[in-house]
Amino acid sequence: MERRNGVRIDIGDLTHRYSAKAPITFEQVNITAEPGESLVIIGRSGCGKSTLLHILAGLLEKTSGRVQLDGKDVTEPSSHWIMMFQAPHLFPWMTVEQNVGTGLRFARWPEAKMKKRVAEVINLVHLDEFAQNNTQDLSGGQQQRVALARSLVMEPDLLLLDEPFSALDAFTRATLQKDVRAISKQLGFNLVMVTHDIDEAVIMADRALVMAGSPGRIVHDFKVDLEDPRERQDPEVQAMRAKLMEIFHQAAGVPVDSSNEEGDDTSQQDVELVGN
């Protein structure tokens, strides 16, 4: 894992609607990011965050506009940019190790090389002692770590995260937030994460984008200029949180509950696949 990963993201004038009759989901979305940058998109349920991520992952066809990674159009899924969801969606008939190795098996890696790589990644997400376990015996947080390892094993340039921690308890969530950010910085890949949790945005983001309205737009692009590691109780983090809260309040036009309870659990399932 010596290679520095990461891509330049360029989204321009992106518009999406699910069908000619459906309302426009979002329009005139413009986002750029440098290699290795972490973007967190915050917005209320239904403003099109999951749809945007699916398009960026190549899992959904855009209606119009530009979506480029390192100058190349995104038209189909690729193991260079991997998406993770609220649920881990592990393959329950496989062990942890087999789950993590899935993408390498698809790519026909030789057995020995694959074993070594899988072990490295399992170590990276702190699951060494569970490598041989059945995934159904793991806790929610551990399962999400397996999903993370399954993504990281591909050495992605970009990790797309659709509210990946919202089903976890607060303590597990906080640990995973810090770990994922640390790993992304260590390996140099980009994060694009969707959340409706302001705390999460402050902990995870280099830049926080506020998405609002119907049809949705990016209404704010906010630099989260904080040292790592970020602790929730640090005064700087608290101050940043208050600032972001106010911006969100103005932009979205509603008081925000940052406690993360009001998430929609199903919207990510609604997004249809390209060509399936």
Next chain:
Amino acid sequence: MSNGKADVVDVDAGTSASSLKTAQSAKKAKSLGKSLFNWAAGLAILFVLWWFGGYLIEINPDTTNFSDFGPIPTFKAFPELFAIGKIQAAVMTSGYRLGAGLLIAIVVGIPIGILLGRSTVFRELSNSPFQLIRMISPLSWEPIAVIVFATWNGAIVFLIAVAAVWPVVFATAAGLAKVDPAWFKVARNLGAKPWHMVTEIILPAIMFDILTGVRLALGVGWIVLVPAEFLGVTSGLGYSIADARETLSYDHLTAMVLTIGIMGYILDSSCAMLIKKYSWHHGR
């Protein structure tokens, strides 16, 4: 084990982890012994009832000619039938027919089941034809099968396949309905080729359901096999029964019937073991 002794075990278990383990495995062994006992007792009850039925037949002057149906003549018939190789030959022939019919049912049934589970159009299109054909008793195809197939053997294999294909089709489709659609999304993202979806996702995900279907198919096929062999052929378990009836050798007849039961039981148990092995569902 006396009450006092059991108490000692309990106290020990409370004090050390290793003796707790011992107590647990002792408990496990005890429950295994219990179920083994019940298994044997169930069979024993069946044999006692059989023996009693045979006894009633024997003491009634009207039916005493049929006393060979009882267990003792039957068990005497087994070594005879074995010695002349009759049981082996019948089991082999019938086993071949069943195996061939089942294989066809599986090879045809799984793809149809996958199509049924994955394609709404196919599901809606095929629903009424399938339900209609399914409700035709497999044996009623016999006259047609005999005309279509050159040999009786082929006809019997066809009948078994026709009977056995439906459980495989519907179990496969039902399994697919429980497949998490996100698995396909995840797999695609990880670089899965189209065939990977079948070999790496669909088949392992629904292996449990397929095997459950195969188990049902085996049961149906086994049931169809015997009457199908009553006609035309001169080999197999069904033929042997019909033949024993003609020659009034009721002990042979019952021995063959018992063989059918035992073989079916063994096949079904093997299937059940496979299902257990391939089940990733919790609590099953």
